[in-house]
Amino acid sequence: MRDIAVQVNSDFDGRLKWRSRYLVHRARRRGRTGLLLQVDLRDPPRSMSLKWCLVSVTESGRQLCSVDRTSIRKVRFIPLPPGPHPLHLEVTRHRKRRSTQAQQNVVLGQGDILLVTCDPVQPNVFYRRSPVVDTWSAQILQADPNA
Template sequence: MGDVAVQVDNAFDGRLKWRSRYLIRRARRRGRTGLLIQVDLRDPPRSMSPKRCLVSVTEGERQVCSVDRSTIRTVRFVPLLPGRRSLRLEVLRTCRRGSTRVERTVVLRQGDIVLATCEPVQPNVFYRRSPEADRWSLQILKQGPIDRTG
């Protein structure tokens, strides 16, 4: 397996899971600031592929959250304090050169939510082709009126 590329976009394609929409609405109702991570893992639990991975977000030396194939929920909301945050988005694999890392700095105001979605390179499965690169989407959902639809 060669080196894995990483792609980071500021535009989100709009495919939020039900749990993501629920957690965003709940955080907005409560006026919370934080990070919502949604990972699209299709790696079966018993797979022995070298492409299996651990997706994590860290701030400095502190791991904010992580998701792997043994995690029941692939959507997580983690509260963060408002201010300037330097986040490291990582996809860690058993093969070290297949791991990817990207650093981004975000500025959060009270009530803002960082929406981070990840679709890592995974073993090809019969129902969908795996992406060529680890795909991250990172955007800030500004504090605003609560969206009652969806």
């Protein structure tokens, strides 16, 4: 088996889950600044495979959030203070050499939301094609100045 690569895009393809749209709307209505993590895991929770993965976001050694196949919700909103944030995006797997990491430095203004989506490689999925690389996208949703 070959190693897994990682790809980080600055553009977003526009596919938000219903819960993500709801959390963005609620955060904007309350004027909150933060990070919204959406993970597209297609691995069933009762799978007996060792091909599990854990998707996590950390900042300066402090874990902000993580999602795995046993998580009830695959979408998380984490409030962050405005300012610079050095984020560490990571997909951890059973085999360490197949784990991937990426760094993302962002500067958030008051009311901005960092939308981070992850589509990790899931080799045992047969009902929808899995990507060949761990695909991350990160985009800052600017606060509405008229609000």
